[in-house]
Amino acid sequence: MTPPLAQAETVLHSCWDHWQSLARRQDVQPELRALSALRKRLTARLFAIAVFGLVNRGKSAVLNALIGEARLEVGPLNGVTQRPQSLLWQPDPEIPWRVRLVDTPGLNEVEGAAREQLAWDVARSADLILFVIATDLTQLEYQALLELRTLHKPILLVLNKCDLYSEAELQAIRAQISRHLGWVSPQEILTVAACPKPLKVRTHWPDGRITLEWERPAPQIETLRGRIVEILQTEAGSLLALNVLRRLDWVQAQILEKQWQHHARFVEQWGKVVALGKGIAVGLAPLGWDLLLAPLLDGLWLLGLGVRLHLPWEALWKALVSFREGLGRPLLLNGALLLCAEGMSSWLWGDWGNGLLPGLVAGASLYRLGSLAPQALSRFAAQAFGLGASLHALLGREKPATRDGAPPLPSSLA
Numbered sequence: 001m002t003p004p005l006a007q008a009e010t011v012l013h014s015c016w017d018h019w020q021s022l023a024r025r026q027d028v029q030p031e032l033r034a035l036s037a038l039r040k041r042l043t044a045r046l047f048a049i050a051v052f053g054l055v056n057r058g059k060s061a062v063l064n065a066l067i068g069e070a071r072l073e074v075g076p077l078n079g080v081t082q083r084p085q086s087l088l089w090q091p092d093p094e095i096p097w098r099v100r101l102v103d104t105p106g107l108n109e110v111e112g113a114a115r116e117q118l119a120w121d122v123a124r125s126a127d128l129i130l131f132v133i134a135t136d137l138t139q140l141e142y143q144a145l146l147e148l149r150t151l152h153k154p155i156l157l158v159l160n161k162c163d164l165y166s167e168a169e170l171q172a173i174r175a176q177i178s179r180h181l182g183w184v185s186p187q188e189i190l191t192v193a194a195c196p197k198p199l200k201v202r203t204h205w206p207d208g209r210i211t212l213e214w215e216r217p218a219p220q221i222e223t224l225r226g227r228i229v230e231i232l233q234t235e236a237g238s239l240l241a242l243n244v245l246r247r248l249d250w251v252q253a254q255i256l257e258k259q260w261q262h263h264a265r266f267v268e269q270w271g272k273v274v275a276l277g278k279g280i281a282v283g284l285a286p287l288g289w290d291l292l293l294a295p296l297l298d299g300l301w302l303l304g305l306g307v308r309l310h311l312p313w314e315a316l317w318k319a320l321v322s323f324r325e326g327l328g329r330p331l332l333l334n335g336a337l338l339l340c341a342e343g344m345s346s347w348l349w350g351d352w353g354n355g356l357l358p359g360l361v362a363g364a365s366l367y368r369l370g371s372l373a374p375q376a377l378s379r380f381a382a383q384a385f386g387l388g389a390s391l392h393a394l395l396g397r398e399k400p401a402t403r404d405g406a407p408p409l410p411s412s413l414a
């Protein structure tokens with residue numbers, strides 16, 4: 001089986017090649033830039049880890065502790081971090097991954113709605129999320145976790161400031177969080193102290209002097225660092241591939257939506273012209289020929305749409321033959337309706353009216369097909385280039401964690 005990263009590279013490469021033909025269109029520039037950024041991420045083997053949580057939980061302190069340098073501003077006020085900031089980190093020389101750690105603004109900062117949005121954007125593009133808390137969950141944290149789960153990304157729950165609690169208290173907090181969440185066991189909650197409270201240290205000097213000084217103990221971050229290294233060693237490839245493909249899925253859906261918008265006039269006129277032509281051709285053609293002409297003209301109509309909207313051939317073909325989600329069933333129904341119209345028309349009018357009713361039915365049925373086509377074509381186009389199959393394989397049997405499927409809010413948080 002092809003490794004996930006190689007699979008993602010092939011899919012992304014085909015998508016890139018295909019949509020490059022729209023390079024001159026201004027309205028799709030953001031999507032093309034997004035495709036280019038995805039390619040760079042894959043080539044550079046850059047694994048993104050975002051830190052996420054409410055204000056003042058020690059998010060920036062956790063990242064400083066991980067890299068072993070005080071690079072990010074840390075402070076006692078809410079809202080110290082005002083915008084996402086990235087740091088490159090090499091956690092272990094053995095690991096062939098470059099890691100980008102991204103700090104984010106806290107979620108519940110006063111008047112910080114725009115910054116909260118930035119934090120969510122970072123979380124959406126990250127491969128792994130560190131959700132930092134500093135005690136038992138609040139309702140806001142619980143809601144944010146539920147929402148994060150819908151992103152289908154691994155989340156490490158980091159309980160920071162553990163220096164403020166005794167071992168018994170920590171155990172109680174972890175058990176309570178695990179009860180609230182259901183999907184996280186107490187052992188999976190990683191306890192750290194990224195920036196422990198300074199302690200007063202009494203020093204007895206040889207000359208008899210005694211001094212008292214505040215000293216900050218070393219950070220306790222090994223459990224988190226160890227878990228991240230383990231993930232990088234075992235799952236980083238699949239996680240990055242999955243994330244890139246999911247993002248690609250979204251970008252491609254945007255491009256397709258813009259394509260339909262951009263060509264809306266053509267789609268409408270093309271539908272009318274071919275429906276009229278089909279009605280006339282079927283009406284005038286001798287019996288037998290009309291039954292052959294009808295599907296040919298349906299095919300021509302579909303081909304015209306595909307060429308104009310630059311849809312992948314594979315999507316056109318699948319939409320044409322798929323009965324479950326494509327146009328196969330309506331096309332067959334059109335054929336059956338035409339046959340009925342032929343029969344009824346010869347029964348009603350004999351030879352004279354033979355072409356009128358079939359012509360009308362043929363034209364109207366193609367016009368109706370026009371209302372079903374955008375959805376079916378977009379669905380298959382979105383899965384083209386192997387994107388649908390690769391995503392399916394990578395997601396495996398993972399059950400989507402939707403809001404609907406989430407456990408109800410625990411009463412202590414409600």
Ligand SMILES: Nc1nc2c(ncn2[C@@H]2O[C@H](COP(=O)(O)OP(=O)(O)OP(=O)(O)O)[C@@H](O)[C@H]2O)c(=O)[nH]1
Nearest residue numbers: 056057058059060061075079080081106193194195
């Ligand atoms: N006791 C203790 N305090 C900590 C620890 N980690 C961080 N702090 C303190 O918590 C406060 C907030 O730390 P930050 O890292 O700025 O928190 P943040 O989550 O990034 O906050 P915002 O940027 O405002 O969202 C600071 O005063 C830190 O000194 C810890 O492990 N133990």
Ligand SMILES: [Mg+2]
Nearest residue numbers: 059060080081
């Ligand atoms: Mg911060």
